[in-house]
Amino acid sequence: MKVNGKELEPILPMTLKELIFDAGYREDRVAVELNGRIVPRSDYAVVLLKKDDSIEIVGFVGGG
Amino acid sequence: MSDELKIGSRKFNSRFILGSGKFSLDMMKAVMENGGVEIATLAVRRANAGGEENILDYIPKGLTLLPNTSGARNSDEAVRIAMLARELGCGDMIKIEIIKDSRYLLPDNCETIKATKILSGEGFIVMPYMMPDLSAARSMADAGASAIMPLGAPIGSNKGLLTKDFIKIMIDELELPVIVDAGIGRPSQACEAMEMGCAAVMANTAIATAGNIPMMAKAFKLAIEAGRMAFISKPGRVLLGRGEASSPLTGFLEDPK
Numbered sequence: 317m318k319v320n321g322k323e324l325e326p327i328l329p330m331t332l333k334e335l336i337f338d339a340g341y342r343e344d345r346v347a348v349e350l351n352g353r354i355v356p357r358s359d360y361a362v363v364l365l366k367k368d369d370s371i372e373i374v375g376f377v378g379g380g
Numbered sequence: 381m382s383d384e385l386k387i388g389s390r391k392f393n394s395r396f397i398l399g400s401g402k403f404s405l406d407m408m409k410a411v412m413e414n415g416g417v418e419i420a421t422l423a424v425r426r427a428n429a430g431g432e433e434n435i436l437d438y439i440p441k442g443l444t445l446l447p448n449t450s451g452a453r454n455s456d457e458a459v460r461i462a463m464l465a466r467e468l469g470c471g472d473m474i475k476i477e478i479i480k481d482s483r484y485l486l487p488d489n490c491e492t493i494k495a496t497k498i499l500s501g502e503g504f505i506v507m508p509y510m511m512p513d514l515s516a517a518r519s520m521a522d523a524g525a526s527a528i529m530p531l532g533a534p535i536g537s538n539k540g541l542l543t544k545d546f547i548k549i550m551i552d553e554l555e556l557p558v559i560v561d562a563g564i565g566r567p568s569q570a571c572e573a574m575e576m577g578c579a580a581v582m583a584n585t586a587i588a589t590a591g592n593i594p595m596m597a598k599a600f601k602l603a604i605e606a607g608r609m610a611f612i613s614k615p616g617r618v619l620l621g622r623g624e625a626s627s628p629l630t631g632f633l634e635d636p637k
Binding site: 320321339340341342345346347348349354356357372373374375376377378379380 | 399400401402403405408421422423424425426427428429430434435436445447448450460463464465467468469470535536562582584585
């Protein structure tokens with residue numbers, strides 16, 4: 317599984333919510349793309365991850 | 381007197397848009413408050429794991445956030461970033477920024493027009509950052525932009541209003557608010573932009589690279605307000621090739637000979 321470009325091998329089954337928490341992200345401060353599609357925050361707890369998933373977790377930073 | 385800045389359905393009392401880059405987070409509040417800022421831009425990037433401090437915790441409540449699409453090299457990437465920004469849950473305003481060239485950081489107007497059309501169709505209040513070109517700006521207006529953001533000089537350069545004449549043409553010809561974004565380095569330049577009729581000024585590096593950052597934010601606030609007042613007051617005419625006395629030309633103390 318790829319998270320923000322890095323290979324990870326989490327122990328499945330795992331939900332997106334668990335991955336976000338375990339990896340140390342703040343759920344209320346991120347947006348997530350799973351295989352190129354945005355996952356609404358309300359779905360994090362019900363989305364089950366798969367071995368070959370590609371995940372982008374983004375947030376706001378300072379910028380002009 | 382009410383003099384609101386209207387962008388799409390939104391109304392603002394401040395005409396100073398502040399970029400939030402290059403500041404330390406604990407300085408953010410003082411800068412925003414000193415600048416009287418109501419709109420601040422942000423960027424979207426891969427999040428850092430490990431509970432790092434988040435910029436949203438440092439921006440005063442009640443501010444309107446204007447995410448940008450920096451990092452996008454074409455319209456598809458800009459749309460992707462805009463969608464993620466909206467998912468982050470801070471409203472539906474978006475500053476489109478599409479840049480292919482990494483030396484001068486000049487925007488790609490063609491891709492920006494495409495992204496403007498898609499994102500306005502998706503319900504965003506779209507504010508495209510662009511090269512000051514009247515024809516491209518008209519296309520952006522037709523594509524649903526809510527404001528036009530031409531550059532004064534390359535991003536981060538502090539070189540000022542190099543494109544002044546072209547921005548003036550856009551102010552004269554477009555119905556939409558024209559907001560100078562990028563290149564403004566000093567309050568006098570911000571004031572000049574406002575005096576000639578810009579609806580607002582956006583700055584970031586000018587403040588972030590100043591010696592006294594909070595005081596420079598205040599200086600920009602005052603300059604932008606002064607320029608706006610001057611624009612509304614309609615500056616006096618210019619005389620070429622001669623002077624004109626301000627004092628009466630009669631009643632001198634000496635009798636005429």
